[in-house]
Amino acid sequence: MRIVIADDAVLLRAGLEHLLTEAGHEVVAAVGDATTLLSAVREHRPDLAVVDVRMPPTFTDEGVRAATLIRSQDPEVALVVLSQYVEERYASELIADSPRGLGYVLKDRVADVEDFLGVVEEVGSGGTRLDPEVVQQIFVRSRRRRTLEGLTPREREVLALMAQGRSNQAIAETLFVSPGSVEKHISSLLTKLDLPPVDGENRRVMAVLRYLESEEK
Known part of the structure; x- marks a missing residue:
């Protein structure tokens, strides 16, 4: 697959690029902020983008907002979103329309190389992979909302x-x-x-x- 990587952490970005290249994928761009990510996706039209939730300048939700924009503008681009913590609201927003071609993974899972590459392959093929902790949080939040209703x-x-x-x-x-x-x-x-x-x-x-x-x- 042709892949764009977006993460402000230089070492992680380089590590992901090496990992994906060794697995036979083509990393067409590796960037450190959301604005450059959007430009890279428009320019290269990748099969998949690996995106960090929090990026410059505020390190809050720039990455996931960019991912949401990519999903609305070019739904053919698969997305693997990386997050340091469980932030189920962002995952819920991303899967609101369709979970197809979407992965939401906690960063510490990337250490399991085989599993992470499996996520990339599955999501790139149109599948869905959500971190178990994220799924649990979405379920709890949904259950509480239904109770209030x-x-x-x-x-x-x-x-x-x-x-x-x-x-x-x-x-x-x-x-x-x-x-x-x-x-x-x-x-x-x-x-x-x-x-x-x-x-x-x-x-x-x-x-x-x-x-x-x-x-x-």
């Missing part, structure tokens, strides 16, 4: 106010209901969120964390 509109209002740090009395005053009614809504939503009483665990805090996770973009 089971709340009534009033329960979501109560939970949103809880997330703002409001007391039961303050929530009651805001929603023009009685404190007893607020307590019933809280009890109901805690049950629906599968947060039974557990020693040493603050159910209210856990519920707020679930809410905040569901609101992340």
